[in-house]
Amino acid sequence: MQVIRTAIPDVLVVEPKVFGDERGYFYESYNERAFSAALGLDAHFVQDNHSRSARNVLRGLHYQIQQPQGKLVRVTAGEIYDVAVDLRRSSATFGKWIAVVLSASNRKMCWVPPGFAHGFLVTSDYAEVQYKATDYYAPEHERCIAWNDRDLAISWPLKGEPILSPKDRAGLPLKGADVFP
Numbered sequence: 001m002q003v004i005r006t007a008i009p010d011v012l013v014v015e016p017k018v019f020g021d022e023r024g025y026f027y028e029s030y031n032e033r034a035f036s037a038a039l040g041l042d043a044h045f046v047q048d049n050h051s052r053s054a055r056n057v058l059r060g061l062h063y064q065i066q067q068p069q070g071k072l073v074r075v076t077a078g079e080i081y082d083v084a085v086d087l088r089r090s091s092a093t094f095g096k097w098i099a100v101v102l103s104a105s106n107r108k109m110c111w112v113p114p115g116f117a118h119g120f121l122v123t124s125d126y127a128e129v130q131y132k133a134t135d136y137y138a139p140e141h142e143r144c145i146a147w148n149d150r151d152l153a154i155s156w157p158l159k160g161e162p163i164l165s166p167k168d169r170a171g172l173p174l175k176g177a178d179v180f181p
Contacts, residue, residue, distance in 0.1 A: 012111040036072040045132040058162035060119015061145040068114035072135035078127030079103035087179045088115040146171035
């Protein structure tokens with residue numbers, strides 16, 4: 001496994017070692033021992049999530065103010081533009097964002113640590129996104145940052161208007177949102 005540091009040092013891109021031949025391919029999508037050694041983290045995952053979305057669906061930017069979740073995100077069909085926003089007020093990268101293209105073909109994964117908002121835009125006809133989470137979903141603690149917050153100025157590769165849930169349409173600007181210390 002190869003780990004690629006991003007402009008926000010705590011957000012990591014993980015490239016698994018893929019074994020392929022004329023029959024197809026095989027790779028370990030997660031191995032706790034290898035993950036801990038490569039990333040220097042001792043993350044314990046308690047929940048796996050799987051979503052399928054159509055082109056131009058934008059989900060996020062979600063986080064939990066209590067029971068924050070670290071997420072290991074991957075795509076098993078299609079392609080997404082995956083975004084993480086640092087919401088840790090004490091961090092040198094507070095309010096900064098990083099984006100990475102995740103796809104079934106590039107097999108990259110993104111580690112989004114606790115204390116970050118996470119969202120993605122589907123850039124293929126559809127995408128299936130799977131992610132492991134370090135804490136349980138707690139809807140009473142869930143928050144949403146506006147995907148189009150002018151201060152964040154995320155450069156989403158949109159073609160037309162995004163398809164949003166009511167929750168995502170109601171996202172708050174970062175300036176008015178609950179954040180982490």
